Amino acid sequence: MADPIYRIGSNQRIWSGVHLFRPVIDAVSIFRVESSSGNQLFDINSLYGWVNIGPDQPQYEQDPNVSLYVVRNLDSYHAINIMNPNNGIHASSDIVAINDNIDPEKGYVDFGITSTGFNDIDYALFDAGVGFCYSIDEDFYIGSAGSTKSLFLFIGSTDTKDSIKAELDSSGNFRSVTLSSVDTTNKWGLGGVVTTSGLTLKTTQYITLTINGTPYKVAVCN
Numbered sequence: 764m765a766d767p768i769y770r771i772g773s774n775q776r777i778w779s780g781v782h783l784f785r786p787v788i789d790a791v792s793i794f795r796v797e798s799s800s801g802n803q804l805f806d807i808n809s810l811y812g813w814v815n816i817g818p819d820q821p822q823y824e825q826d827p828n829v830s831l832y833v834v835r836n837l838d839s840y841h842a843i844n845i846m847n848p849n850n851g852i853h854a855s856s857d858i859v860a861i862n863d864n865i866d867p868e869k870g871y872v873d874f875g876i877t878s879t880g881f882n883d884i885d886y887a888l889f890d891a892g893v894g895f896c897y898s899i900d901e902d903f904y905i906g907s908a909g910s911t912k913s914l915f916l917f918i919g920s921t922d923t924k925d926s927i928k929a930e931l932d933s934s935g936n937f938r939s940v941t942l943s944s945v946d947t948t949n950k951w952g953l954g955g956v957v958t959t960s961g962l963t964l965k966t967t968q969y970i971t972l973t974i975n976g977t978p979y980k981v982a983v984c985n
Contacts, residue, residue, distance in 0.1 A: 847878065854878035869900040909933075 796805035806815040811827040817834030835841050847856040857875035864870025874896045881891040889895055897903065907914060911933050919926030930938050972979045 850878045850880040852878075852880055852882040854881060872896070872898045872901075872903070 792806055793809040794805075794807045795803060797803055803815070803818050806819065808815065813827075813830055813832060815832045815834065817832070818836070819834070833841075833843055845856050845858060847854055855875050855877045857873055859871050859873050861871040876894045877886075877889050877891055879892045881889065881893075883889075905914070913933060914931040915927050916929040917926040918928055928939070932938070
């Protein structure tokens with residue numbers, strides 16, 4: 764097959780191997796790439812301005828505020844990989860969300876991972892080869908909008924609940940977690956009150972905290 768000629772602006776199909784380019788489809792699609800079987804691979808929507816990689820989103824899921832859809836239907840993980848193969852001391856791979864603040868040192872959230880050779884003195888907080896997520900000069904919220912849901916901290920394998928180390932539940936209780944169950948006897952309760960039922964405290968000294976004019980004696984434990 765001869766090399767394809769790409770024409771933008773005419774409603775015709777142009778073949779390129781197994782791919783089919785359709786520059787003008789209809790009033791809302793200005794450019795589309797299909798497989799030879801007719802499955803959509805890429806589409807630019809002119810009505811809402813989004814780019815769709817993969818098959819179309821169902822109509823009820825097409826949000827006009829979304830600029831990019833990446834769609835694939837498979838019974839496995841679906842990922843978008845951002846890779847920086849450089850192992851230099853300043854190298855990292857980042858996804859950054861920026862607001863309207865014109866100061867480049869403010870108003871963004873950075874999610875990423877450092878390189879294996881990372882050693883940047885301006886980011887000495889982070890070791891080499893570690894993941895991170897932080898906000899620049901802004902408050903930072905981590906949570907669940909579910910009214911009865913919990914936040915969990917885990918360290919270890921993802922194939923077992925035994926890796927869960929702590930839970931913050933919807934009532935504000937912060938519990939240590941042992942194996943697959945929640946330890947309800949040793950927890951931070953509402954208002955910062957610590958419950959120590961069944962917990963042995965070893966202490967040699969106390970400190971006094973004054974809150975709203977009221978002194979509180981706090982045990983320092985080891």
